[in-house]
Amino acid sequence: MGQITLNRAHKNASSNGWKRPKQLPIMRVIDARIEIVSGIVGVHALQSGTPELGIWLRREVYGMGLGRQLIGAVATWATKNCLVRYFEYPVAEENVASRRIAEGFGGRAMERRTSPKYKSVVYHIPLFS
Template sequence: MNHSDLSQCRVNTDRLLIAPFTAADAGDVYQAITPTLTRFMNFEPEESLAAFASVWENWLPLIREGEEAIFVARMRDSKQFVGMGGVHGLRTPTPELGVWVKESLHGQGYGREITLAIAAWASARYHPQYFIYPVAEQNTPSRRIAESLGGIIKGRRENIKYDCVVYHLPAIAG
């Protein structure tokens, strides 16, 4: 495997199979991207699966080239789609973490589990100074994830849809 090619990476947990996004995941991902889910995200749901393809097709070379890690999480037992997590700017000293979980599974700790698994993997492989974790100021559950992982608010961003606080999360010691 090419060291930068992330397409074969796995960051599984006791409950979840977490693997890089592939074209086969597109339908499940698309179904879960709802207007209420995206109210605290800087994108809107695409109007069709075909329109969504123009988004995810851009992810594949970034994953192959090792620029970004974009993961899909599924239940270990049933393979049910749970959500997505990613690390952007992997080759920078301060990569950016992001996560979302399908609405029907909110409140069960999956967001933290996905974020922790990806942060531990990226910490061991890339040794960042820290992670950037931007979150909508009103998104209390996502803020709890950041704070539970040692995140501290270090800045703000204005977004078209919402105001953001920017956490710095420490790298995870191996």
């Protein structure tokens, strides 16, 4: 993988005028070597006290540790810049890699949800220091 850069996924995700942001802009993960979007990462509902972490990665970058690195980066940012009790991280039940990310950060499976797309497990991840 080449150098990874993050940039806003769309121009409307910029500053929203709040002293504490409602959400971190959704960020694109770009592999500078081949100039393609390798994924997106975001933190939603920042003012809720229990923001939700989310990530999507291209299949070509699976297994490179990028998911863990990105979730760690946005959770660290949110811990330092927002009032957070814990993070919610919903993952598809079958997505073992994402479940390992949550568990690696001390996350515990706290609820299950069902959507038209898939069944998910919602992890609660403690604050980052």
